[in-house]
Structures are given as C-alpha cells and as structure tokens.
Amino acid sequence: MRLKDYDVGPFIGLVVTILCGTVFFLVQLREYYWNSYTIADSVYGSVFYLLTGFHGMHVVVGTLWLMVSLVRLWRGEFSSQRHFGFEACIWYWHFVDVVWVALWCLVYVWFGGWLYMWWFKMWDGDVYTF
Numbered sequence: 001m002r003l004k005d006y007d008v009g010p011f012i013g014l015v016v017t018i019l020c021g022t023v024f025f026l027v028q029l030r031e032y033y034w035n036s037y038t039i040a041d042s043v044y045g046s047v048f049y050l051l052t053g054f055h056g057m058h059v060v061v062g063t064l065w066l067m068v069s070l071v072r073l074w075r076g077e078f079s080s081q082r083h084f085g086f087e088a089c090i091w092y093w094h095f096v097d098v099v100w101v102a103l104w105c106l107v108y109v110w111f112g113g114w115l116y117m118w119w120f121k122m123w124d125g126d127v128y129t130f
Contacts, residue, residue, distance in 0.1 A: 010073055011070070011073065011074070014066055014069060014070045014073065015070070017066055017093065018063055018066050018067055018070065021059050021060075021062060021063035021066065022063060024059055025056060025059050025060060025063070028052065028056045028059075032049075044111060047107070047111075048107055048111075051103055051106075051107055052103065052107065055096070055099060055100060055103055058096045058099070059096060062089070062092055062093045062096050065089045065092065065093075066089060066093065068089075069085065069086050069089045072085065072086070073086065
C-alpha cells in the first residue's frame with residue numbers, strides 16, 4: 001500500500017480473507033446446530049457459547065469491514081498517505097485471529113477435549129490435583 005504496488009495482490013488477499021471469515025462463521029453456525037449441549041445445560045455450555053459467540057460476532061464485523069475495504073480499494077480511495085481505514089481493518093482482523101488461537105486452546109483443547117482427557121487419565125479421575 002505504501003509503495004502503491006497494489007495491482008492484484010491486495011485484491012486477492014482481501015477476497016481470500018473474506019472467504020475464510022465467511023467459511024469460519026458458517027462452520028461455527030454448523031457447530032452450534034449439531035452440538036449436543038446448549039447454553040443452558042452447564043457452565044461449560046454457557047462459557048462455550050459466550051466465548052465463541054462473541055468471537056463469531058467479531059468475525060462478522062471484521063468480515064464486513066474487509067468487504068468495505070475491498071470496495072474502497074477497488075475504487076482507488078487508498079493511497080500511500082491515506083490508508084488508515086485499511087490498516088486499522090488489518091490490525092482488527094489480526095487481533096480477532098490471536099483471540100481465536102487463545103480461545104481454541106482454552107475451549108477446545110483444555111476444557112472440552114484432548115488435554116482435559118489426558119489430565120483426567122493421568123490423575124485417575126481427580127482432575128483438580130496438581
């Protein structure tokens with residue numbers, strides 16, 4: 001952007017990122033539909049839906065912002081001097097990505113899956129023993 005070298009690369013990057021955000025959200029909706037628990041079933045269900053729901057909302061906002069940035073890029077509204085909206089969008093999207101890595105480790109690996117079961121087997125059912 002700063003070098004004014006945006007023939008095709010940023011367009012392809014934005015389109016791919018928008019598709020990834022859309023696919024992520026659709027997979028999350030599918031997961032919500034097929035889950036065997038609801039938000040009212042347990043503490044895990046409440047925490048799961050709260051954390052992943054807020055993250056999904058931020059993915060939707062980020063994807064819409066990327067779409068707006070794509071249209072602005074297409075119209076040539078960004079330059080080497082004026083591109084704060086695009087840069088802010090990129091920073092927002094990266095923040096959403098980093099939050100997802102932390103949420104995935106917490107919700108899927110630790111509380112709901114592999115690491116929890118390993119811990120459970122290691123301590124013969126007493127998962128709170130350190």
